[in-house]
Every structure is written in structure tokens, then in C-alpha cells.
Amino acid sequence: MTAPADLSVELGPLRLPNPVLVASGTFGALMDKVLDVHRLGGVVEKTVTMDVRKGNPHPRVWETPGGMLNSIGLDGPGLEGWIKKRYGQVKDYRCRLLLSVSGRTVEEFAELVRRLDELPRVDAFELNISCPNVSHGLDFGVDPRRTEEVVRLCKAATRRPVFAKLSPNVTDIVAIARAAVEGGADGISAVNTLRGMAIDWKKRAPCIGAVTGGLSGPAIKPVALRMVWEICSALPRTPVMAIGGVSTADDALEFMVAGASAVQVGTANFVNPETATRILDELPGKLAQAGVSRIRDLVGTCTVKAGAKAAGAED
Secondary structure (H helix, E strand, O other): OOOOOEOOEEEOOEEEOOOEEEOOOOOOOOHHHHOOHHHOOEEEOOOEOOOOEOOOOOOOEEEEOOEEEEOOOOOEOHHHHHHHHOHHHHOOOOOEEEEEEOOOOHHHHHHHHHHHOOOOOOOEEEEEOOOOOOOOOOOOOOOHHHHHHHHHHHHHOOOOOEEEEEOOOOOOHHHHHHHHHHOOOOEEEEOOOEEEEOEEOOOOEEOOOOOEEEEEOHHHHHHHHHHHHHHHHHOOOOOEEEEOOOOOHHHHHHHHHHOOOEEEEOOHHHHOOOHHHHHHHHHHHHHHHHOOOEHHHHOOOOOOOOOOOOOOOOO
8 A cells, every 4th residue: 555645844943744835815714614724734824013004095906817916005903903803713723823924113023923922822923024015015025134133033032933925026035035044034935926017008097006016826936936946046954935826736846846845825715715725635646646755855856957056056
């Protein structure tokens, strides 16, 4: 009898039963009524902010060829509201629970982590230093010095693992990833959305209320794949969670072969809320076809021509 596929993975100190998570902002309160959330490797909660946020003006979402623009603007109930309204809904999930946080200042990031760290049943933090849809969203994620600073202060505020979520809206993502690691990050989430725009030429006006939004979905997958490969090639000992157009088991495995240890399903959840568990169902068959019994044995196995290496890779 063939042994079942081993889908377990490790993200630094964080061990997951499988490499499939759902991304922050794409998994709402009703999703666990449709999706068997307990089967997942983990859930990354919608970003928690210190204060209540109303978000950006409507329209906030616009479908594009191969993807979606969103400009939600981190709307939410704030820290106290999240603890009162949402924490009770997620604390009993039998999968890893990662809390995404976003602060207006470095100190606010650290305070959010410190306050949330007091809650039981939190497995890790994801620092959203890369949201393109709020005024301060990219202040930290485009500057290596500020990236290092926010990660360092957040690490000092918790004993739990900390992952920095990086922006693709930069010239050199390896420099930002390296700064996060130097600040003490246990791993990297890559990548957030690409800043984009849609225009209704008949109305001579933008389609998004805030003018621009973050592009996600299959359209950004080649960019995300390249950036994940660059980070993993330059920092091979740093665990990476890949985000960007993951909608099939093949997508997930492409990112893992590029070096990612896990993937987050985002935009595909809006197309089919059961996408993540469908990927889980498909993975054992894909591994069997490849003659691989442990999915972690595929991580970082992408081969390139002799002499080729990612920009910024260490010799």
C-alpha cells in the first residue's frame, strides 16, 4: 500500500499540516460556513488596525482581465472591535491562525502586536507593510531601513513568529526582504497587490472611487513568481509564503518549486470559496505523478542555467 502524501511544511518555527492558507482580506465571516476551514494549513485574518476605519469611497472593487482591482482601504472595527466581534469566531479554528496588522507608525505596529499577543490561540503575526490602498500603506515596505525598524520592534513585542508582507511596488524586493530578515523576521509573505487603475473612457473617469487600487489574481502571478524566486534564491534559509494568482494545485507547486514553503489563496476565494480545499485535494495526485512523497522535498528545486542567479543573490 502506498503511503499517503506528506503535505506538512515548516515556516521557520511554525509547523503547518499542509502548505495552503487563505490570504488576509479574502476570508470573511461567512467563509467558514462554506469552506472546511479546519483542513487548511492556516488562516491569515483581515488586517487589524488600531482604530476603526471606514475604508475608501465606493466603488472599491473592479474586475479586470485576469484579475481584480480592489481599494477597500483597510476598513474594519479597530483593535478593540476586532477582539470583541471577530476573535470569538476564529479562536477555535483547528488550523494555524495568523493575525495581519497595520499601523500608521512603527510604534503603532508594535503596540498592535503587543496587545494581540496577549490573546491565546494566536500562532503568528503578518506585518502588512505593503497595502497600496491607504495613505501610509507603503511608507514602510518600500524603504529597507523602515522595514527593518518595524520588524525589529514587532519582534520585541512577541515571542510568536513574525512574517513581513512585502510589496511588489518596489525596484528591488530582495533588499526589502533582506532588511526584514535583519530586523528579525521569521519569514516573508510575498507579494501584496500591484498598484493599478481602470478607466471608464465613456464617463472620462476612473472606475475605482479612490482612483487607483491593488491588482490581484492570475494577472500578477508571473510577477509574484519572479519575486518569490528572487527572494528565495538570495535568502535560501528564509521561509516564504507565496501570494499572487494561486488558484490551482499547479500554481501552488510552481511557487514551491521556486522556493516558497507555503502559499496563500486570495482572489480565487471570490471566484470559488472552496478553492483552497480543492487545491488540497489535488496536491496528493500531483505529488504521485512526480514520484514525490513529501511536498517539502519540492521546495526550491527549480533549476536554472549554469551561471544564472537572482539579482542580489549571495555568492
